[in-house]
Amino acid sequence: MEGIPGAPGFAIGKARILNKININEIIPKKPHNESGVEINRYQKGLDLCKEYFGTQVYKQDAQYSGDEMEIFEGYIEILDDEDINEEIKELIEGENHSAESAVQQIYKQTEEDFRNMENEYFAARAQDIAGLREKLIMAINMGEVDQKIQLTQDTIIVADDLSPADTAQLDVKKLAGFIMEKGSSTSHVAIIARSIQLPCVVGVNDILNSVKDNDQIIIDGMAGKVLVNPSNEILKEYQQRKIQYQAKQKELLKIVTLPSLTKDQHNTKLAMNANTLFEVKGGKEFNPDGIGLFRTEFLFMEEKHFPSLDRQFDFYKKVVTIMKGEECVFRLLDIGGDKPLPYAPFPDEMNPFLGWRAIRYCFDHESILIDQLTALIKASHFGKVSILVPMVSYLEEVKKIKSYIKDIKSELQKKEIPYSNHIPIGVMIETPAAVAIATDLAKEVDFFSIGTNDLVQYTLAVDRGNPKVASLYQELHPAVLRFVFETVKAAKAAGIWTGICGELASKPEATPLLVGLGIDELSMNASAIPAVKKILRQINYSEVKKFSLSVIEKNCVQDIRKTIEQFIAQNNLEY
Numbered sequence: 001m002e003g004i005p006g007a008p009g010f011a012i013g014k015a016r017i018l019n020k021i022n023i024n025e026i027i028p029k030k031p032h033n034e035s036g037v038e039i040n041r042y043q044k045g046l047d048l049c050k051e052y053f054g055t056q057v058y059k060q061d062a063q064y065s066g067d068e069m070e071i072f073e074g075y076i077e078i079l080d081d082e083d084i085n086e087e088i089k090e091l092i093e094g095e096n097h098s099a100e101s102a103v104q105q106i107y108k109q110t111e112e113d114f115r116n117m118e119n120e121y122f123a124a125r126a127q128d129i130a131g132l133r134e135k136l137i138m139a140i141n142m143g144e145v146d147q148k149i150q151l152t153q154d155t156i157i158v159a160d161d162l163s164p165a166d167t168a169q170l171d172v173k174k175l176a177g178f179i180m181e182k183g184s185s186t187s188h189v190a191i192i193a194r195s196i197q198l199p200c201v202v203g204v205n206d207i208l209n210s211v212k213d214n215d216q217i218i219i220d221g222m223a224g225k226v227l228v229n230p231s232n233e234i235l236k237e238y239q240q241r242k243i244q245y246q247a248k249q250k251e252l253l254k255i256v257t258l259p260s261l262t263k264d265q266h267n268t269k270l271a272m273n274a275n276t277l278f279e280v281k282g283g284k285e286f287n288p289d290g291i292g293l294f295r296t297e298f299l300f301m302e303e304k305h306f307p308s309l310d311r312q313f314d315f316y317k318k319v320v321t322i323m324k325g326e327e328c329v330f331r332l333l334d335i336g337g338d339k340p341l342p343y344a345p346f347p348d349e350m351n352p353f354l355g356w357r358a359i360r361y362c363f364d365h366e367s368i369l370i371d372q373l374t375a376l377i378k379a380s381h382f383g384k385v386s387i388l389v390p391m392v393s394y395l396e397e398v399k400k401i402k403s404y405i406k407d408i409k410s411e412l413q414k415k416e417i418p419y420s421n422h423i424p425i426g427v428m429i430e431t432p433a434a435v436a437i438a439t440d441l442a443k444e445v446d447f448f449s450i451g452t453n454d455l456v457q458y459t460l461a462v463d464r465g466n467p468k469v470a471s472l473y474q475e476l477h478p479a480v481l482r483f484v485f486e487t488v489k490a491a492k493a494a495g496i497w498t499g500i501c502g503e504l505a506s507k508p509e510a511t512p513l514l515v516g517l518g519i520d521e522l523s524m525n526a527s528a529i530p531a532v533k534k535i536l537r538q539i540n541y542s543e544v545k546k547f548s549l550s551v552i553e554k555n556c557v558q559d560i561r562k563t564i565e566q567f568i569a570q571n572n573l574e575y
Helices: 035-057 066-079 082-095 099-115 122-141 165-167 190-197 232-255 279-284 295-303 310-322 358-364 366-382 395-414 433-436 437-440 452-460 465-474 478-494 510-517 526-536 541-551 555-571
Strands: 003-007 008-018 154-158 173-178 200-202 215-218 225-228 269-274 292-295 330-331 386-390 425-429 449-451 497-500 522-523
Touching: 003 173, 003 190, 003 526, 008 173, 008 232, 008 433, 035 066, 082 099, 082 154, 099 122, 099 366, 099 510, 122 386, 154 215, 165 190, 165 225, 173 190, 173 215, 190 200, 190 269, 190 526, 200 215, 232 279, 232 292, 232 526, 269 279, 269 526, 279 310, 279 526, 292 310, 292 522, 358 366, 358 395, 366 386, 366 395, 386 395, 395 437, 395 510, 425 433, 425 510, 425 526, 433 452, 433 478, 437 449, 437 478, 449 478, 452 478, 478 497, 510 522, 510 541, 510 555, 522 526, 541 555
Parallel strands: 008 154, 154 173, 173 200, 269 292, 269 522, 292 330, 330 386, 386 425, 425 449, 449 497, 497 522
Antiparallel strands: 003 200, 008 215, 215 225
Protein backbone atom coordinates (compact mmCIF):
# COMPACT_ATOMS: atom_id res chain seq x y z
CA MET A 1 0.00 0.00 0.00
CA GLU A 2 1.22 3.51 -0.77
CA GLY A 3 0.83 6.83 0.98
CA ILE A 4 2.77 10.03 1.62
CA PRO A 5 6.17 9.85 3.35
CA GLY A 6 5.65 11.42 6.77
CA ALA A 7 8.93 10.65 8.54
CA PRO A 8 12.01 8.84 7.20
CA GLY A 9 13.35 5.46 8.21
CA PHE A 10 12.24 1.84 8.26
CA ALA A 11 10.11 0.08 10.86
CA ILE A 12 9.14 -3.55 11.35
CA GLY A 13 6.53 -4.36 13.98
CA LYS A 14 2.99 -5.41 14.91
CA ALA A 15 -0.07 -3.33 14.03
CA ARG A 16 -2.21 -1.73 16.73
CA ILE A 17 -5.44 -0.21 15.41
CA LEU A 18 -6.57 2.92 17.23
CA ASN A 19 -10.24 3.72 16.85
CA LYS A 20 -11.06 6.82 18.87
CA ILE A 21 -14.28 6.75 20.84
CA ASN A 22 -16.86 9.38 19.91
CA ILE A 23 -18.84 10.01 23.09
CA ASN A 24 -21.87 11.26 21.14
CA GLU A 25 -22.02 7.98 19.22
CA ILE A 26 -22.25 5.79 22.33
CA ILE A 27 -25.20 7.67 23.84
CA PRO A 28 -28.37 5.66 23.07
CA LYS A 29 -30.63 7.60 20.73
CA LYS A 30 -33.86 5.80 21.72
CA PRO A 31 -35.43 6.20 25.17
CA HIS A 32 -35.22 3.19 27.49
CA ASN A 33 -38.19 1.31 28.91
CA GLU A 34 -37.10 0.42 32.45
CA SER A 35 -35.99 3.28 34.67
CA GLY A 36 -34.77 0.87 37.34
CA VAL A 37 -32.26 -0.68 34.95
CA GLU A 38 -30.98 2.75 33.88
CA ILE A 39 -30.69 3.98 37.47
CA ASN A 40 -28.63 0.87 38.23
CA ARG A 41 -26.41 1.46 35.18
CA TYR A 42 -25.89 5.07 36.26
CA GLN A 43 -24.99 4.04 39.83
CA LYS A 44 -22.46 1.46 38.62
CA GLY A 45 -20.78 4.02 36.34
CA LEU A 46 -20.79 6.57 39.16
CA ASP A 47 -19.16 4.13 41.60
CA LEU A 48 -16.57 3.12 39.00
CA CYS A 49 -15.59 6.76 38.42
CA LYS A 50 -15.37 7.51 42.15
CA GLU A 51 -13.19 4.46 42.71
CA TYR A 52 -10.97 5.35 39.75
CA PHE A 53 -10.37 8.98 40.74
CA GLY A 54 -10.03 8.05 44.40
CA THR A 55 -7.21 5.68 43.43
CA GLN A 56 -5.44 8.45 41.52
CA VAL A 57 -5.61 10.81 44.53
CA TYR A 58 -3.96 8.31 46.85
CA LYS A 59 -1.28 7.02 44.50
CA GLN A 60 2.10 7.07 46.19
CA ASP A 61 4.33 6.86 43.10
CA ALA A 62 4.39 10.62 42.36
CA GLN A 63 2.87 9.98 38.95
CA TYR A 64 0.68 13.04 39.28
CA SER A 65 1.42 16.63 40.21
CA GLY A 66 -0.39 18.43 43.02
CA ASP A 67 -2.52 20.24 40.44
CA GLU A 68 -3.69 16.97 38.92
CA MET A 69 -4.59 15.50 42.33
CA GLU A 70 -6.59 18.65 43.07
CA ILE A 71 -8.56 18.07 39.87
CA PHE A 72 -9.22 14.42 40.79
CA GLU A 73 -10.46 15.51 44.23
CA GLY A 74 -12.72 18.04 42.51
CA TYR A 75 -14.10 15.27 40.28
CA ILE A 76 -15.06 13.23 43.33
CA GLU A 77 -16.83 16.25 44.85
CA ILE A 78 -18.88 16.69 41.66
CA LEU A 79 -19.69 12.97 41.49
CA ASP A 80 -20.93 13.16 45.09
CA ASP A 81 -23.03 16.28 44.47
CA GLU A 82 -26.58 15.44 45.65
CA ASP A 83 -28.31 18.01 43.45
CA ILE A 84 -26.63 16.74 40.26
CA ASN A 85 -27.40 13.12 41.15
CA GLU A 86 -31.06 13.92 41.87
CA GLU A 87 -31.47 15.83 38.59
CA ILE A 88 -30.01 12.91 36.60
CA LYS A 89 -32.33 10.40 38.32
CA GLU A 90 -35.34 12.64 37.69
CA LEU A 91 -34.56 12.69 33.94
CA ILE A 92 -34.23 8.90 33.91
CA GLU A 93 -37.43 8.24 35.89
CA GLY A 94 -39.56 11.18 34.84
CA GLU A 95 -38.61 11.71 31.19
CA ASN A 96 -37.54 8.21 30.15
CA HIS A 97 -33.89 9.12 29.45
CA SER A 98 -31.10 6.60 29.22
CA ALA A 99 -28.37 6.92 31.87
CA GLU A 100 -25.94 8.29 29.26
CA SER A 101 -28.29 10.94 27.85
CA ALA A 102 -29.30 12.07 31.36
CA VAL A 103 -25.64 12.56 32.31
CA GLN A 104 -24.99 14.37 29.02
CA GLN A 105 -27.86 16.81 29.55
CA ILE A 106 -27.34 17.60 33.27
CA TYR A 107 -23.55 17.82 33.11
CA LYS A 108 -23.67 20.05 30.02
CA GLN A 109 -26.06 22.39 31.82
CA THR A 110 -23.82 22.39 34.91
CA GLU A 111 -20.81 23.03 32.70
CA GLU A 112 -22.56 26.01 31.10
CA ASP A 113 -23.60 27.40 34.52
CA PHE A 114 -19.96 27.34 35.65
CA ARG A 115 -18.70 28.87 32.42
CA ASN A 116 -21.03 31.86 32.81
CA MET A 117 -19.87 32.67 36.35
CA GLU A 118 -17.96 35.92 36.81
CA ASN A 119 -15.53 34.31 39.26
CA GLU A 120 -12.58 33.19 37.13
CA TYR A 121 -11.81 30.14 39.28
CA PHE A 122 -15.34 28.75 39.00
CA ALA A 123 -15.54 29.59 35.29
CA ALA A 124 -12.38 27.52 34.75
CA ARG A 125 -14.04 24.54 36.46
CA ALA A 126 -16.32 24.23 33.39
CA GLN A 127 -13.51 22.43 31.57
CA ASP A 128 -13.17 19.98 34.46
CA ILE A 129 -16.87 19.17 34.31
CA ALA A 130 -16.71 18.65 30.53
CA GLY A 131 -13.88 16.13 30.99
CA LEU A 132 -15.67 14.36 33.82
CA ARG A 133 -18.86 14.11 31.73
CA GLU A 134 -17.03 12.09 29.08
CA LYS A 135 -15.39 9.83 31.69
CA LEU A 136 -18.73 9.12 33.38
CA ILE A 137 -20.49 8.32 30.09
CA MET A 138 -17.64 5.94 29.17
CA ALA A 139 -17.92 4.27 32.58
CA ILE A 140 -21.68 3.75 32.18
CA ASN A 141 -21.53 2.54 28.59
CA MET A 142 -18.25 0.61 28.46
CA GLY A 143 -17.39 -0.21 32.04
CA GLU A 144 -14.11 1.71 31.91
CA VAL A 145 -13.09 5.28 32.70
CA ASP A 146 -10.16 5.48 30.30
CA GLN A 147 -9.74 4.08 26.83
CA LYS A 148 -6.80 1.87 27.66
CA ILE A 149 -4.16 1.76 24.94
CA GLN A 150 -1.98 -1.24 25.68
CA LEU A 151 1.22 -1.32 23.63
CA THR A 152 3.83 -4.01 23.25
CA GLN A 153 7.38 -3.51 22.06
CA ASP A 154 7.73 -2.46 18.39
CA THR A 155 4.10 -1.42 18.03
CA ILE A 156 3.07 0.29 14.81
CA ILE A 157 0.09 2.57 15.37
CA VAL A 158 -2.53 2.46 12.61
CA ALA A 159 -5.27 5.09 12.78
CA ASP A 160 -7.51 7.40 10.79
CA ASP A 161 -5.60 10.37 12.22
CA LEU A 162 -4.06 11.37 15.55
CA SER A 163 -4.03 14.74 17.27
CA PRO A 164 -1.06 15.88 19.36
CA ALA A 165 -3.17 15.14 22.45
CA ASP A 166 -3.65 11.54 21.26
CA THR A 167 0.06 10.98 20.69
CA ALA A 168 0.89 12.48 24.09
CA GLN A 169 -0.84 9.46 25.72
CA LEU A 170 1.33 6.88 23.95
CA ASP A 171 4.41 5.20 25.40
CA VAL A 172 7.10 6.37 22.96
CA LYS A 173 9.55 3.67 24.08
CA LYS A 174 7.26 0.93 22.75
CA LEU A 175 6.47 2.54 19.40
CA ALA A 176 8.09 1.58 16.09
CA GLY A 177 6.15 3.87 13.75
CA PHE A 178 2.87 5.40 12.59
CA ILE A 179 0.50 4.80 9.65
CA MET A 180 -2.39 7.23 9.10
CA GLU A 181 -5.29 7.01 6.69
CA LYS A 182 -5.51 10.82 6.60
CA GLY A 183 -2.95 13.60 6.73
CA SER A 184 -0.04 15.02 4.79
CA SER A 185 3.71 15.32 5.28
CA THR A 186 3.10 18.43 7.40
CA SER A 187 0.26 17.04 9.54
CA HIS A 188 1.07 17.01 13.24
CA VAL A 189 1.46 13.27 13.60
CA ALA A 190 4.14 13.41 10.87
CA ILE A 191 5.91 16.28 12.63
CA ILE A 192 5.83 14.40 15.93
CA ALA A 193 7.10 11.22 14.27
CA ARG A 194 10.06 13.10 12.85
CA SER A 195 10.79 14.73 16.19
CA ILE A 196 10.93 11.38 18.00
CA GLN A 197 12.71 9.73 15.06
CA LEU A 198 10.04 7.17 14.17
CA PRO A 199 9.07 6.27 10.57
CA CYS A 200 5.63 7.43 9.47
CA VAL A 201 3.45 7.14 6.37
CA VAL A 202 0.27 9.23 6.07
CA GLY A 203 -2.58 9.43 3.58
CA VAL A 204 -2.74 5.63 3.16
CA ASN A 205 -6.14 5.04 1.58
CA ASP A 206 -8.32 2.32 3.19
CA ILE A 207 -5.56 1.21 5.59
CA LEU A 208 -8.05 0.64 8.45
CA ASN A 209 -9.99 -1.87 6.35
CA SER A 210 -6.82 -3.61 5.17
CA VAL A 211 -5.03 -4.19 8.47
CA LYS A 212 -6.02 -5.85 11.74
CA ASP A 213 -4.39 -5.92 15.17
CA ASN A 214 -1.11 -7.90 15.35
CA ASP A 215 -0.59 -8.04 11.57
CA GLN A 216 3.11 -7.80 10.80
CA ILE A 217 3.85 -4.45 9.20
CA ILE A 218 6.81 -2.91 7.40
CA ILE A 219 6.95 0.88 7.09
CA ASP A 220 9.15 2.38 4.38
CA GLY A 221 9.16 6.01 5.46
CA MET A 222 11.46 6.96 2.60
CA ALA A 223 9.14 5.84 -0.21
CA GLY A 224 5.83 6.16 1.64
CA LYS A 225 5.10 2.44 1.43
CA VAL A 226 3.35 0.07 3.84
CA LEU A 227 3.76 -3.69 3.52
CA VAL A 228 1.26 -5.94 5.34
CA ASN A 229 2.24 -9.49 6.38
CA PRO A 230 5.26 -9.59 4.04
CA SER A 231 7.02 -12.77 2.92
CA ASN A 232 10.22 -13.88 4.68
CA GLU A 233 12.24 -12.78 1.67
CA ILE A 234 10.84 -9.22 1.75
CA LEU A 235 11.19 -9.14 5.54
CA LYS A 236 14.90 -9.96 5.31
CA GLU A 237 15.38 -7.31 2.62
CA TYR A 238 13.86 -4.60 4.81
CA GLN A 239 15.74 -5.73 7.89
CA GLN A 240 18.91 -5.13 5.88
CA ARG A 241 17.66 -1.75 4.66
CA LYS A 242 16.91 -0.76 8.24
CA ILE A 243 20.44 -1.69 9.33
CA GLN A 244 21.97 0.29 6.45
CA TYR A 245 19.80 3.34 7.21
CA GLN A 246 20.78 3.28 10.88
CA ALA A 247 24.45 2.99 9.90
CA LYS A 248 24.15 6.04 7.65
CA GLN A 249 22.49 8.02 10.44
CA LYS A 250 25.28 7.00 12.80
CA GLU A 251 27.88 8.20 10.29
CA LEU A 252 26.13 11.57 9.98
CA LEU A 253 26.33 12.02 13.75
CA LYS A 254 30.08 12.51 13.42
CA ILE A 255 29.46 15.92 11.85
CA VAL A 256 27.32 17.40 14.65
CA THR A 257 30.22 18.74 16.70
CA LEU A 258 31.51 20.83 13.77
CA PRO A 259 30.45 24.51 13.48
CA SER A 260 27.48 25.52 11.31
CA LEU A 261 29.57 27.33 8.70
CA THR A 262 29.71 27.41 4.93
CA LYS A 263 33.06 26.89 3.13
CA ASP A 264 33.53 30.67 3.04
CA GLN A 265 32.79 30.92 6.80
CA HIS A 266 29.25 32.27 6.67
CA ASN A 267 27.33 31.24 9.80
CA THR A 268 23.78 29.91 9.64
CA LYS A 269 22.42 28.70 12.96
CA LEU A 270 20.94 25.19 12.97
CA ALA A 271 18.47 25.04 15.85
CA MET A 272 15.96 22.40 16.87
CA ASN A 273 12.19 22.33 17.11
CA ALA A 274 10.82 20.64 20.23
CA ASN A 275 7.53 19.84 21.92
CA THR A 276 8.54 18.10 25.17
CA LEU A 277 11.34 17.82 27.72
CA PHE A 278 11.99 14.34 26.34
CA GLU A 279 12.74 15.82 22.92
CA VAL A 280 14.89 18.61 24.35
CA LYS A 281 17.06 16.11 26.23
CA GLY A 282 17.27 13.76 23.23
CA GLY A 283 17.90 16.62 20.80
CA LYS A 284 21.04 17.70 22.65
CA GLU A 285 22.75 14.68 21.04
CA PHE A 286 22.66 16.56 17.72
CA ASN A 287 24.39 19.69 19.11
CA PRO A 288 21.73 22.23 18.05
CA ASP A 289 22.37 25.98 18.10
CA GLY A 290 19.54 26.46 20.60
CA ILE A 291 15.80 25.89 20.25
CA GLY A 292 14.34 27.76 17.30
CA LEU A 293 10.77 26.71 18.08
CA PHE A 294 9.37 25.27 21.28
CA ARG A 295 5.69 24.45 20.77
CA THR A 296 4.26 25.24 24.21
CA GLU A 297 0.81 23.86 23.33
CA PHE A 298 2.11 20.33 23.92
CA LEU A 299 2.45 21.08 27.64
CA PHE A 300 -1.21 22.12 27.62
CA MET A 301 -2.19 18.97 25.71
CA GLU A 302 -0.47 16.67 28.19
CA GLU A 303 -2.38 18.19 31.11
CA LYS A 304 -5.94 17.47 32.22
CA HIS A 305 -6.69 21.19 32.54
CA PHE A 306 -5.00 24.51 31.85
CA PRO A 307 -1.58 24.32 33.55
CA SER A 308 -1.09 26.82 36.36
CA LEU A 309 1.44 29.64 36.25
CA ASP A 310 3.70 27.72 38.66
CA ARG A 311 3.46 24.52 36.60
CA GLN A 312 4.42 26.43 33.45
CA PHE A 313 7.27 28.31 35.13
CA ASP A 314 8.73 25.05 36.44
CA PHE A 315 8.46 23.50 32.97
CA TYR A 316 10.02 26.42 31.04
CA LYS A 317 12.76 26.71 33.65
CA LYS A 318 13.65 23.04 33.04
CA VAL A 319 13.84 23.62 29.28
CA VAL A 320 16.25 26.57 29.50
CA THR A 321 18.31 24.82 32.18
CA ILE A 322 18.81 21.80 29.92
CA MET A 323 19.88 24.10 27.08
CA LYS A 324 22.61 25.68 29.25
CA GLY A 325 22.71 29.23 27.92
CA GLU A 326 21.57 28.51 24.34
CA GLU A 327 18.69 30.63 23.06
CA CYS A 328 15.24 29.08 23.48
CA VAL A 329 12.37 30.47 21.38
CA PHE A 330 9.01 29.68 23.02
CA ARG A 331 5.94 30.04 20.83
CA LEU A 332 2.89 31.24 22.75
CA LEU A 333 -0.04 28.85 23.03
CA ASP A 334 -1.05 27.89 19.49
CA ILE A 335 -4.27 25.89 19.65
CA GLY A 336 -7.29 25.72 17.39
CA GLY A 337 -7.47 24.58 13.80
CA ASP A 338 -6.20 20.99 13.97
CA LYS A 339 -4.99 21.36 17.58
CA PRO A 340 -7.96 21.43 19.99
CA LEU A 341 -7.64 20.94 23.73
CA PRO A 342 -9.86 18.17 25.15
CA TYR A 343 -10.75 20.28 28.19
CA ALA A 344 -11.33 23.54 26.28
CA PRO A 345 -14.41 23.23 24.08
CA PHE A 346 -14.13 24.90 20.68
CA PRO A 347 -17.16 25.89 18.64
CA ASP A 348 -17.82 24.19 15.32
CA GLU A 349 -16.26 26.41 12.68
CA MET A 350 -16.75 26.26 8.93
CA ASN A 351 -13.07 27.14 8.41
CA PRO A 352 -11.18 26.37 11.66
CA PHE A 353 -7.77 27.16 10.15
CA LEU A 354 -9.06 30.66 9.43
CA GLY A 355 -10.87 30.93 12.72
CA TRP A 356 -10.46 31.13 16.47
CA ARG A 357 -6.91 29.93 16.97
CA ALA A 358 -3.43 30.85 18.22
CA ILE A 359 -3.06 34.48 19.34
CA ARG A 360 -6.74 35.14 18.60
CA TYR A 361 -7.72 32.53 21.17
CA CYS A 362 -5.14 33.88 23.66
CA PHE A 363 -6.45 37.44 23.48
CA ASP A 364 -9.95 36.14 24.27
CA HIS A 365 -8.55 34.27 27.30
CA GLU A 366 -6.53 37.00 28.94
CA SER A 367 -5.79 35.13 32.18
CA ILE A 368 -4.30 32.19 30.26
CA LEU A 369 -2.14 34.52 28.17
CA ILE A 370 -0.94 36.50 31.19
CA ASP A 371 -0.06 33.30 33.09
CA GLN A 372 2.00 32.04 30.17
CA LEU A 373 3.81 35.32 29.59
CA THR A 374 4.53 35.65 33.32
CA ALA A 375 5.91 32.10 33.52
CA LEU A 376 8.17 32.70 30.50
CA ILE A 377 9.43 36.04 31.81
CA LYS A 378 10.21 34.48 35.21
CA ALA A 379 12.01 31.57 33.48
CA SER A 380 14.22 34.08 31.62
CA HIS A 381 16.20 34.53 34.86
CA PHE A 382 17.51 30.96 34.40
CA GLY A 383 18.35 30.96 30.68
CA LYS A 384 17.88 32.68 27.32
CA VAL A 385 14.15 33.03 26.66
CA SER A 386 12.67 34.49 23.48
CA ILE A 387 8.91 34.85 23.00
CA LEU A 388 7.31 34.09 19.64
CA VAL A 389 3.79 35.27 18.74
CA PRO A 390 1.87 32.93 16.39
CA MET A 391 -0.68 33.66 13.65
CA VAL A 392 0.01 37.39 13.45
CA SER A 393 -1.87 39.33 10.81
CA TYR A 394 -2.17 42.77 12.45
CA LEU A 395 0.49 45.15 13.77
CA GLU A 396 -1.86 45.90 16.68
CA GLU A 397 -1.53 42.29 17.87
CA VAL A 398 2.21 42.73 18.38
CA LYS A 399 1.77 46.04 20.18
CA LYS A 400 -0.82 44.45 22.47
CA ILE A 401 1.55 41.59 23.42
CA LYS A 402 4.34 44.08 24.12
CA SER A 403 1.99 46.03 26.36
CA TYR A 404 1.15 42.87 28.35
CA ILE A 405 4.85 42.09 28.72
CA LYS A 406 5.63 45.60 29.91
CA ASP A 407 2.90 45.41 32.58
CA ILE A 408 4.00 41.96 33.74
CA LYS A 409 7.62 43.06 34.10
CA SER A 410 6.45 46.06 36.14
CA GLU A 411 4.49 43.79 38.50
CA LEU A 412 7.40 41.37 38.90
CA GLN A 413 9.72 44.27 39.62
CA LYS A 414 7.40 45.50 42.39
CA LYS A 415 7.46 42.02 43.93
CA GLU A 416 11.26 41.84 43.53
CA ILE A 417 10.97 38.70 41.37
CA PRO A 418 14.03 38.48 39.08
CA TYR A 419 13.87 38.23 35.28
CA SER A 420 16.18 38.97 32.35
CA ASN A 421 16.26 42.50 30.98
CA HIS A 422 16.74 41.04 27.50
CA ILE A 423 13.80 38.93 26.30
CA PRO A 424 13.59 39.13 22.49
CA ILE A 425 10.08 39.25 21.01
CA GLY A 426 9.43 37.71 17.59
CA VAL A 427 6.49 37.03 15.29
CA MET A 428 5.59 34.04 13.21
CA ILE A 429 5.40 34.93 9.54
CA GLU A 430 2.77 32.46 8.40
CA THR A 431 0.04 34.57 6.83
CA PRO A 432 0.24 36.59 3.60
CA ALA A 433 -0.87 39.59 5.70
CA ALA A 434 2.24 39.26 7.87
CA VAL A 435 4.43 39.25 4.76
CA ALA A 436 2.66 42.31 3.38
CA ILE A 437 3.27 44.30 6.58
CA ALA A 438 6.68 42.76 7.33
CA THR A 439 8.39 46.17 7.06
CA ASP A 440 6.10 47.54 9.79
CA LEU A 441 6.37 44.41 11.96
CA ALA A 442 10.17 44.48 11.76
CA LYS A 443 10.21 47.87 13.50
CA GLU A 444 8.37 46.40 16.50
CA VAL A 445 10.12 43.06 17.05
CA ASP A 446 13.55 41.49 17.45
CA PHE A 447 13.22 38.63 14.97
CA PHE A 448 11.03 36.86 12.44
CA SER A 449 10.34 33.13 12.37
CA ILE A 450 8.81 31.94 9.10
CA GLY A 451 6.41 29.05 9.64
CA THR A 452 6.47 27.60 6.15
CA ASN A 453 3.90 24.88 6.95
CA ASP A 454 1.10 27.40 7.44
CA LEU A 455 2.54 30.00 5.08
CA VAL A 456 2.25 27.48 2.23
CA GLN A 457 -1.28 26.58 3.33
CA TYR A 458 -2.52 30.15 3.48
CA THR A 459 -0.63 31.38 0.42
CA LEU A 460 -1.83 28.56 -1.84
CA ALA A 461 -5.28 28.11 -0.21
CA VAL A 462 -4.51 24.42 0.32
CA ASP A 463 -5.54 22.53 3.48
CA ARG A 464 -2.31 20.81 4.49
CA GLY A 465 -4.20 17.98 6.21
CA ASN A 466 -6.38 17.09 3.22
CA PRO A 467 -5.00 14.21 1.10
CA LYS A 468 -7.32 15.19 -1.76
CA VAL A 469 -5.28 18.33 -2.39
CA ALA A 470 -1.92 17.10 -1.09
CA SER A 471 -0.37 17.39 -4.55
CA LEU A 472 -1.14 21.13 -4.56
CA TYR A 473 0.73 21.69 -1.29
CA GLN A 474 4.10 22.77 -2.69
CA GLU A 475 6.68 24.36 -0.39
CA LEU A 476 8.75 25.36 -3.42
CA HIS A 477 5.94 27.26 -5.11
CA PRO A 478 7.37 30.54 -6.49
CA ALA A 479 4.85 32.59 -4.49
CA VAL A 480 6.05 31.00 -1.23
CA LEU A 481 9.74 31.51 -2.04
CA ARG A 482 9.14 35.12 -3.02
CA PHE A 483 7.29 35.70 0.25
CA VAL A 484 10.30 34.27 2.11
CA PHE A 485 12.64 36.60 0.23
CA GLU A 486 10.43 39.66 0.88
CA THR A 487 10.35 38.80 4.59
CA VAL A 488 14.15 38.50 4.76
CA LYS A 489 14.60 41.85 2.98
CA ALA A 490 12.27 43.58 5.45
CA ALA A 491 14.12 42.02 8.40
CA LYS A 492 17.58 42.96 7.13
CA ALA A 493 16.48 46.56 6.48
CA ALA A 494 15.42 46.78 10.14
CA GLY A 495 18.52 44.99 11.45
CA ILE A 496 16.74 41.93 12.82
CA TRP A 497 17.30 38.24 12.06
CA THR A 498 15.04 35.75 10.27
CA GLY A 499 14.62 32.05 10.87
CA ILE A 500 12.56 29.29 9.29
CA CYS A 501 10.93 26.81 11.65
CA GLY A 502 8.68 24.98 9.18
CA GLU A 503 9.40 21.55 7.71
CA LEU A 504 11.16 23.09 4.69
CA ALA A 505 14.08 23.93 7.02
CA SER A 506 14.75 20.23 7.65
CA LYS A 507 15.21 19.31 3.98
CA PRO A 508 18.93 19.20 3.01
CA GLU A 509 18.16 19.76 -0.67
CA ALA A 510 16.57 23.12 0.23
CA THR A 511 19.51 24.29 2.36
CA PRO A 512 21.51 26.05 -0.43
CA LEU A 513 18.37 27.91 -1.51
CA LEU A 514 17.36 29.05 1.99
CA VAL A 515 20.87 30.06 3.01
CA GLY A 516 21.22 31.98 -0.26
CA LEU A 517 17.95 33.81 0.37
CA GLY A 518 19.50 35.18 3.57
CA ILE A 519 17.90 33.00 6.24
CA ASP A 520 19.91 33.37 9.46
CA GLU A 521 18.57 30.31 11.29
CA LEU A 522 17.12 26.99 10.19
CA SER A 523 15.16 25.26 12.95
CA MET A 524 14.14 21.64 12.52
CA ASN A 525 13.61 18.33 14.25
CA ALA A 526 16.96 17.65 15.90
CA SER A 527 17.58 14.43 13.99
CA ALA A 528 17.61 16.39 10.70
CA ILE A 529 20.51 18.63 11.80
CA PRO A 530 23.39 16.32 10.72
CA ALA A 531 22.25 16.04 7.08
CA VAL A 532 21.52 19.79 6.82
CA LYS A 533 24.87 20.63 8.42
CA LYS A 534 26.67 18.33 5.98
CA ILE A 535 25.19 20.25 3.03
CA LEU A 536 25.83 23.62 4.70
CA ARG A 537 29.53 22.88 5.10
CA GLN A 538 29.87 22.00 1.40
CA ILE A 539 28.51 25.26 -0.05
CA ASN A 540 29.84 28.80 -0.52
CA TYR A 541 27.56 31.62 0.63
CA SER A 542 28.72 33.86 -2.22
CA GLU A 543 27.65 31.21 -4.75
CA VAL A 544 24.28 30.27 -3.21
CA LYS A 545 23.23 33.93 -3.05
CA LYS A 546 23.41 34.12 -6.84
CA PHE A 547 21.85 30.68 -7.19
CA SER A 548 18.87 31.61 -4.95
CA LEU A 549 18.10 34.76 -6.91
CA SER A 550 17.99 32.70 -10.09
CA VAL A 551 15.61 30.22 -8.43
CA ILE A 552 12.99 32.76 -7.31
CA GLU A 553 12.85 34.13 -10.84
CA LYS A 554 11.42 30.79 -12.00
CA ASN A 555 7.66 30.79 -12.40
CA CYS A 556 6.72 27.14 -11.88
CA VAL A 557 7.47 24.48 -9.29
CA GLN A 558 8.87 21.96 -11.78
CA ASP A 559 11.51 24.42 -12.98
CA ILE A 560 12.45 25.30 -9.41
CA ARG A 561 12.88 21.64 -8.45
CA LYS A 562 14.93 20.96 -11.59
CA THR A 563 17.19 23.97 -10.91
CA ILE A 564 17.82 22.79 -7.32
CA GLU A 565 18.56 19.23 -8.46
CA GLN A 566 21.00 20.52 -11.08
CA PHE A 567 22.81 22.70 -8.51
CA ILE A 568 23.20 19.77 -6.11
CA ALA A 569 24.48 17.49 -8.90
CA GLN A 570 26.87 20.05 -10.42
CA ASN A 571 28.43 20.82 -7.03
CA ASN A 572 28.56 17.15 -5.96
CA LEU A 573 26.69 17.93 -2.75
CA GLU A 574 26.17 14.89 -0.52
CA TYR A 575 23.92 14.35 2.48
